[in-house]
Amino acid sequence: MKKKCLVVTGGGDCPGLNAVIRAIVKRSESASDWEIWGSYNAFNGLLENPIRLMKLDNKAVAGIHFKGGTIIGTTNKGGPFQWPRQSDDGEVELVDVSDEMIDRMKELNIEAVINIGGDGSQSISQKLYEKGVNIIGVPKTIDNDLSSTDMTFGYQTAVETATQAVDKLVTTAESHHRIFILEVMGRGAGWIALNAAIAGGAEACLIPEIPYKIENLTKMLKLRSDGKSGFAVIVISEGAKPVGGEQSGFKPSEPGYENFHLSGAGHRLAYDLKQTGIKADVRVSVLGHLQRGGIPIAFDRILATSFGVKAFEMVLNEEFGKMVSYKYPEFVSVPIRDAIKYYNYVKLDSALIHTARGIGICLGE
Numbered sequence: 001m002k003k004k005c006l007v008v009t010g011g012g013d014c015p016g017l018n019a020v021i022r023a024i025v026k027r028s029e030s031a032s033d034w035e036i037w038g039s040y041n042a043f044n045g046l047l048e049n050p051i052r053l054m055k056l057d058n059k060a061v062a063g064i065h066f067k068g069g070t071i072i073g074t075t076n077k078g079g080p081f082q083w084p085r086q087s088d089d090g091e092v093e094l095v096d097v098s099d100e101m102i103d104r105m106k107e108l109n110i111e112a113v114i115n116i117g118g119d120g121s122q123s124i125s126q127k128l129y130e131k132g133v134n135i136i137g138v139p140k141t142i143d144n145d146l147s148s149t150d151m152t153f154g155y156q157t158a159v160e161t162a163t164q165a166v167d168k169l170v171t172t173a174e175s176h177h178r179i180f181i182l183e184v185m186g187r188g189a190g191w192i193a194l195n196a197a198i199a200g201g202a203e204a205c206l207i208p209e210i211p212y213k214i215e216n217l218t219k220m221l222k223l224r225s226d227g228k229s230g231f232a233v234i235v236i237s238e239g240a241k242p243v244g245g246e247q248s249g250f251k252p253s254e255p256g257y258e259n260f261h262l263s264g265a266g267h268r269l270a271y272d273l274k275q276t277g278i279k280a281d282v283r284v285s286v287l288g289h290l291q292r293g294g295i296p297i298a299f300d301r302i303l304a305t306s307f308g309v310k311a312f313e314m315v316l317n318e319e320f321g322k323m324v325s326y327k328y329p330e331f332v333s334v335p336i337r338d339a340i341k342y343y344n345y346v347k348l349d350s351a352l353i354h355t356a357r358g359i360g361i362c363l364g365e
């Protein structure tokens with residue numbers, strides 16, 4: 001009987017997930033004693049009754065490398081350590097069902113798991129590893145906020161989408177002599193915002209790593225546009241905040257949804273700018289999930305494919321408890337526990353910040 005390797009995609013989707021899945025399946029072909037299965041919607045497929053798994057063979061993965069999303073689905077709620085279960089009084093409580101899940105894996109002869117996900121998913125990987133599961137992590141997120149790898153796949157596609165949005169806003173801002181604010185994703189890290197601002201030629205860029213002062217923006221904006229001529233584009237990260245202020249957003253009430261939902265940074269900035277007496281119209285565009293969907297650019301397809309090949313080779317080499325990592329120009333393995341220890345912030349002394357400052361982008365500092 002062949003050994004089973006289970007592939008799981010967890011957390012927010014991101015361009016390139018399908019390319020990883022395809023590469024795992026293709027790489028496993030030469031190891032004839034393995035077959036690959038996928039669990040629907042992260043670990044939910046293993047936890048639900050009936051179990052929902054999908055055989056991932058050559059036919060199932062044919063031509064999926066350029067498709068966005070994930071053919072096995074994902075979720076950023078719940079999971080084996082926080083499974084929503086209705087109690088007798090009708091209340092939904094979150095329970096740890098990891099032992100039941102591990103028992104099911106044993107019954108199904110699943111000998112290895114490849115968990116493709118961001119820091120939340122890799123925290124689950126680490127806990128399962130500590131419980132004896134043979135697990136490998138693959139780093140995924142458009143936010144590029146995972147440490148221990150030079151880059152995550154999906155991030156460069158998101159930067160491309162955000163840059164195209166800046167390009168489009170420039171032409172309408174110029175025609176109407178307006179100030180445009182583009183709010184982009186990225187959680188606590190300003191990678192997408194900073195890259196799109198530099199690539200698109202924005203006048204200002206506000207990121208979570210540098211709390212901004214409104215007065216540092218208004219002077220530049222008043223010089224740039226009086227509402228009759230001139231224009232400006234500001235890229236703001238969803239996690240940006242003013243000096244002394246908090247991030248904009250709310251804690252969702254859905255059971256098992258752990259993340260603080262960041263939203264409103266762009267509109268707050270527009271309101272605050274108008275309070276300073278800026279004459280030009282200020283408009284806000286929120287790019288949202290457009291950054292997560294669609295076709296991965298070639299760079300991300302290649303990165304994702306390399307991650308998939310390396311991940312399966314780590315299964316063959318029994319490098320469990322480790323995550324695939326891109327350390328230019330190599331693909332290496334690092335302990336998952338190290339990868340989830342630190343958040344990958346934009347460093348203030350980095351070349352990227354130096355470049356932004358060098359071309360006069362106002363960082364609100």
Ligand code: F6P
Nearest residue numbers: 012076141142143185186187262
């Ligand atoms: O982590 C990826 C990400 O897209 C973040 O940039 C964003 O804050 C969050 O997920 C949005 O999550 P949801 O899909 O739950 O709205």
